Amino acid sequence: MSLKSIGLELxxxxxxxxxxxxxxxxxxxxxxxxxxxxxxxxxxIATMKSGHHICLDPNAPWVKIVIERILKSSQV
Structure with a gap:
């Protein structure tokens, strides 16, 4: 089993x-x-409804808000 197949990229x-x-x-x-x-x-990395993947800049203000919301929801 490769690392990529279990979701780990090098x-x-x-x-x-x-x-x-x-x-x-x-x-x-x-x-x-x-x-x-x-x-x-x-x-x-955002998966769009169209199926495309887009890398988001983690320093962009709106992306920081998305990250905060994801982290808060994972703590519940």
Whole structure:
């Protein structure tokens, strides 16, 4: 079994990061990947309802709000 098959990449997944606002109705799912040995930067990847994946800039103000909401909901 490869690391990729269990969801672990050994490199950064995001080359280009989007900071422009994307309306929540267009987003199906958001995944957070903390920084680590695979990548020095935290990564936020949104799966759009169209099926496309977009890397979001974790420093964009609206993305920070999304991250806070995800973290709060995971603590419940």
């Amino acid at each position: 490199r950064c997944q995001c080359i280009k990061k989007e900071s422009r606002f994307i309306h929540p109705r267009q987003i199906q799912n958001v995944e957070l990947f903390p920084s680590g040995p695979h990548c020095k930067d935290a990564e936020v």
